[in-house]
Amino acid sequence: MNLIQRIDALLPQTQCGKCGHPGCKPYAEGIARGEAINKCPPGGQETIAGLAQLLHLPVLDLDTSRGEAPAQIAYIREAECIGCTKCIQACPVDAIVGAAKLMHTVITDECTGCDLCVAPCPVDCIEMRALADVLPIVGGLAGTDDERRERDLKRDRARRRFEQRNARLQREEACKLAERLTRAKRAAAVETTQVNNHQAAQDAAIKQAKISVTMSRAQLHKSLKAFGHPPTFEQQSQLIMLQRQFEACEQALAALEANSAPPTTPPKSADLKRAKIQLAMRRAELKKAQAEQAGEQQLAALSAALNAAEQTLQDAEANTDA
């Protein structure tokens, strides 16, 4: 086990966030970087003593400004539950089961008592109750070696469930991202097809108009040659009509050619849109990693990805302006 894992093994794994980190592992990483060891109310003095021994630091008093963490468990008053799923989304260890518009319930053995599900409930049907026959996960309450072993197993399970949940959320986020990209690509393809269809129709109309000009001109010349000199009254009338037809065809061709100005450039606008989406996503990823106090290597990789996305957007904007 590396240092961070050994520190994390001493933390209670309620994943409550009272230490100011989004879970026990990020706090362990903070402690490894030199953060104070007395910020975990669920661990209490037992955790502080363990950390002090591991890191050869003086034992500190618990920072009580971070709240209390009694041995407790969430209880949902099921008759009042409206099945909104907000508590499921808040629970860091997936200890609540239920589905949209169906009653929810807490898996007693998996609940760490972090109370993060209480505030999001819109109908206040979740209450925290003192533990009766479940072994507390918080520090200071395991009296025997057996109880401590059992509590360690419970903490391991909570850590695993927390990590599995985070992995699932990341997978879901990646899926959403892929769907957004697919939609953007599809929209760009449709836009391109529409412009291509419009251009093809325009080209066909111009081609047809050119044929009409050629035919009406040929008809006029043929009649001029065929008629005698001077032409009869009927022939004159026919020549005037053919002349008008020829002029009308020429005007129609000129109008079509004037209207066929080059279309806007959808591929460029699609590139710009895609670059903007990518930049927003890179920003969100970096922000999330910073909030979760991710490792330096990960932050550096995300910063590099953000810079690359900014550059891509600048290039796309320059292309669109060109």
Ligand code: SF4
């Ligand atoms: S139990 Fe809560 S306060 Fe303690 S380390 Fe874990 S998240 Fe932080």
Ligand code: SF4
């Ligand atoms: S059910 Fe509530 S109190 Fe229990 S672990 Fe989940 S969020 Fe925390």
